[in-house]
Amino acid sequence: MLDIKNLHVKLEEEDKRILKGVDLHVDAGKVHAIMGPNGSGKSTLAYVLSGRDGYEITEGAVALDGEDVLDMEPEERAAAGLFLAFQYPIEIPGVGNMTFLRTALNAQRKARGEAEVSAGEFLKLIREKAKTLQIDPEMLKRPVNVGFSGGEKKRNEILQMAVLEPRMCVLDETDSGLDVDAMKLVADGVNALRDAGRSFLVITHYQRLLNHIQPDVVHIMADGRIVKTGGPELALEVENNGYADILAEVA
Amino acid sequence: MALRKIDHEAVEARLSALDLPQGPSWAAAARRDALERVRAGGLPQRRDEYWRFTRPDSLIQPEPTPAQVLREEGSEIFSGIDRLRIVFRDGVFDPEASDDLAAEGVAIERVAQSGDIHWARDLYGKLEVRGQEPVSRPLAALNTAFATDGLLIRATGKVRRPVALVYLHEQEQSDAILHHVVKVEEGAELTLLETGPAAARFNTVTEVEVADRATFHHVRAQGRDHERRAVTHVFARLGGECVFKCFTLTANGMMTRNEAVIELAGDDAVAHVAGAAVGDGDFHHDDTVFVTHEGRNCESRQVFKKVLRNGATGVFQGKILVRQSAQKTDGYQISQSLLLDGDSQFLAKPELEIYADDVQCSHGSTSGAIDEDAMFYLRSRGVEQSDAQDLLTLAFLAEAIDEIDDRMIAEDLVTQLERWLSRRRR
Ligand SMILES: Nc1ncnc2c1ncn2[C@@H]1O[C@H](COP(=O)(O)OP(=O)(O)O)[C@@H](O)[C@H]1O
Numbered sequence: 255m256l257d258i259k260n261l262h263v264k265l266e267e268e269d270k271r272i273l274k275g276v277d278l279h280v281d282a283g284k285v286h287a288i289m290g291p292n293g294s295g296k297s298t299l300a301y302v303l304s305g306r307d308g309y310e311i312t313e314g315a316v317a318l319d320g321e322d323v324l325d326m327e328p329e330e331r332a333a334a335g336l337f338l339a340f341q342y343p344i345e346i347p348g349v350g351n352m353t354f355l356r357t358a359l360n361a362q363r364k365a366r367g368e369a370e371v372s373a374g375e376f377l378k379l380i381r382e383k384a385k386t387l388q389i390d391p392e393m394l395k396r397p398v399n400v401g402f403s404g405g406e407k408k409r410n411e412i413l414q415m416a417v418l419e420p421r422m423c424v425l426d427e428t429d430s431g432l433d434v435d436a437m438k439l440v441a442d443g444v445n446a447l448r449d450a451g452r453s454f455l456v457i458t459h460y461q462r463l464l465n466h467i468q469p470d471v472v473h474i475m476a477d478g479r480i481v482k483t484g485g486p487e488l489a490l491e492v493e494n495n496g497y498a499d500i501l502a503e504v505a
Numbered sequence: 506m507a508l509r510k511i512d513h514e515a516v517e518a519r520l521s522a523l524d525l526p527q528g529p530s531w532a533a534a535a536r537r538d539a540l541e542r543v544r545a546g547g548l549p550q551r552r553d554e555y556w557r558f559t560r561p562d563s564l565i566q567p568e569p570t571p572a573q574v575l576r577e578e579g580s581e582i583f584s585g586i587d588r589l590r591i592v593f594r595d596g597v598f599d600p601e602a603s604d605d606l607a608a609e610g611v612a613i614e615r616v617a618q619s620g621d622i623h624w625a626r627d628l629y630g631k632l633e634v635r636g637q638e639p640v641s642r643p644l645a646a647l648n649t650a651f652a653t654d655g656l657l658i659r660a661t662g663k664v665r666r667p668v669a670l671v672y673l674h675e676q677e678q679s680d681a682i683l684h685h686v687v688k689v690e691e692g693a694e695l696t697l698l699e700t701g702p703a704a705a706r707f708n709t710v711t712e713v714e715v716a717d718r719a720t721f722h723h724v725r726a727q728g729r730d731h732e733r734r735a736v737t738h739v740f741a742r743l744g745g746e747c748v749f750k751c752f753t754l755t756a757n758g759m760m761t762r763n764e765a766v767i768e769l770a771g772d773d774a775v776a777h778v779a780g781a782a783v784g785d786g787d788f789h790h791d792d793t794v795f796v797t798h799e800g801r802n803c804e805s806r807q808v809f810k811k812v813l814r815n816g817a818t819g820v821f822q823g824k825i826l827v828r829q830s831a832q833k834t835d836g837y838q839i840s841q842s843l844l845l846d847g848d849s850q851f852l853a854k855p856e857l858e859i860y861a862d863d864v865q866c867s868h869g870s871t872s873g874a875i876d877e878d879a880m881f882y883l884r885s886r887g888v889e890q891s892d893a894q895d896l897l898t899l900a901f902l903a904e905a906i907d908e909i910d911d912r913m914i915a916e917d918l919v920t921q922l923e924r925w926l927s928r929r930r931r
């Protein structure tokens with residue numbers, strides 16, 4: 255599904271190298287987790303995958319089912335099935351949540367040569383998805399993320415994911431700022447989407463989200479590289495001993 | 506003080522291109538008075554402080570610069586609204602195209618065809634004169650003197666259908682001057698709609714008296730002919746406990762100067778003046794607003810938003826004057842521009858002048874580019890860059906559009922804006 259090869263990234267504006275040779279391969283239907291200390295480059299990887307400005311790729315390649323991703327505009331990546339749940343979802347005053355999501359869904363469908371979803375169909379779809387995520391329909395009428403609590407913003411990211419049905423989902427610290435109940439809801443939302451044709455890259459600082467979303471593979475990232483890869487037990491090791499031991503071991 | 510020679514020549518050149526209309530008799534004194542004022546005071550000049558950001562040249566030159574007529578596609582704005590439609594072609598009333606002027610709760614007559622004695626005599630040119638202090642507005646005085654026609658609208662009850670003035674522009678060299686007088690009697694309610702470019706050059710004055718407990722809504726869409734030029738003045742005097750709301754949408758137009766002069770004379774009244782403008786290239790748009798609080802416990806709001814690109818210019822001059830008598834005033838003013846590129850500019854001069862001690866007044870002005878984070882967020886969800894920009898542009902304007910109470914009217918204006926945005930891309 256997703257193939258990242260020797261990815262080197264620096265900031266466009268300054269001479270700061272952030273990713274220093276990331277290699278990662280995610281098979282269809284699998285859940286990979288990336289853990290790592292703050293500042294190790296996890297969000298940068300997520301942004302580079304989704305095509306945010308401000309980064310310069312100095313080396314390496316990223317492919318989604320064999321297609322070069324780095325050449326695509328952000329909207330083309332989305333239409334190709336890539337989705338990023340933001341660590342800090344953006345507020346957009348003046349744009350209604352419903353309008354936003356319907357515009358996004360239809361833009362993706364159009365790009366893929368599929369028929370647009372009518373207002374009625376969309377309403378039905380979003381009501382149903384919102385219900386399972388326990389999102390208040392009133393929230394859908396409000397401007398995108400404006401006045402949402404931290405937990406509401408994160409649930410809104412998962413709602414978008416559920417509506418857009420991407421095949422490669424990147425979740426950047428979707429658990430941060432959530433209490434246990436909210437985390438459970440988010441995890442249920444993610445688990446409901448697990449499918450043989452869909453893969454996940456779950457970025458998290460803590461292990462606790464991984465209790466709810468069972469990963470197939472766990473990677474540890476430090477200073478812009480994947481320094482260790484293992485099974486779910488690696489997450490528990492981080493939980494029990496922190497990052498220091500692992501980092502010392504690979505140093 | 507005598508005019509400088511050059512100013513004297515400018516005003517005489519303009520006057521020589523005009524004929525003082527013969528009627529109606531009740532307006533003759535007001536017209537003569539206005540003409541004297543124009544002769545004595547001259548026309549706006551580039552060095553005038555009040556015209557610092559806007560060059561008056563095209564508005565004062567004897568003949569209008571020709572303006573290409575835009576053949577609008579699609580249905581007429583507000584056509585989905587049950588309205589009393591009155592049509593002017595290049596400033597000339599068209600009886601065939603207009604509805605019957607008779608309607609319940611409102612008397613409508615034309616300035617050019619009104620009787621000898623008229624209620625409008627107490628207002629025609631009178632509110633305009635009041636609005637000449639402390640800043641002079643010579644193009645409004647010129648209008649009072651030379652307006653060829655206009656409507657005299659007197660609402661005595663709750664008028665169900667909005668009165669809709671449709672200004673068609675058909676001749677490339679037309680120069681139209683219209684003067685309307687609106688009186689909304691005690692407890693009455695009226696909505697006035699105005700749409701269309703009107704002429705190559707359009708000068709309009711609307712004098713509005715809103716009596717106690719009356720409501721007046723005024724919504725304008727100034728038409729999309731790119732080359733047209735317009736100067737408009739709204740002079741309003743408000744009684745107690747009344748509501749006055751004026752909104753103007755401007756999409757294109759090489760030159761637009763919209764002045765609103767609002768006097769809150771009674772207590773507990775509400776006055777909102779708002780506008781949304783979108784322009785491209787050699788577009789110059791100026792909102793000049795002067796709100797005077799006399800009465801106690803009144804609320805005034807000014808909300809203006811402009812989207813500018815390809816070297817377009819936006820101007821906002823807004824003043825709130827709170828006289829000593831106007832305790833408990835709540836005054837608010839915001840002007841914002843969205844600059845879609847580095848070539849465009851927004852010039853703002855917000856002013857507060859307060860003589861009462863127990864008041865709440867705030868003003869703000871900002872100028873900014875599209876929010877890149879919001880842009881990326883939209884694109885990361887699959888929305889194309891140009892669509893994302895349109896969505897954010899409409900979102901920026903939404904706060905001004907929200908000032909309109911009537912949802913159907915507001916939606917029509919949003920449709921206009923969407924058309925403008927999509928046309929840009931072709
Ligand atoms: N736009 C930016 N400007 C300056 N520094 C940045 C920027 N983006 C990332 N960085 C720096 O790059 C490093 C990695 O950041 P990030 O990818 O956010 O890490 P993580 O998500 O793992 O905490 C940090 O040192 C961070 O300060």
Ligand SMILES: [Mg+2]
Nearest residue numbers: 296297341427
């Ligand atoms: Mg991060």
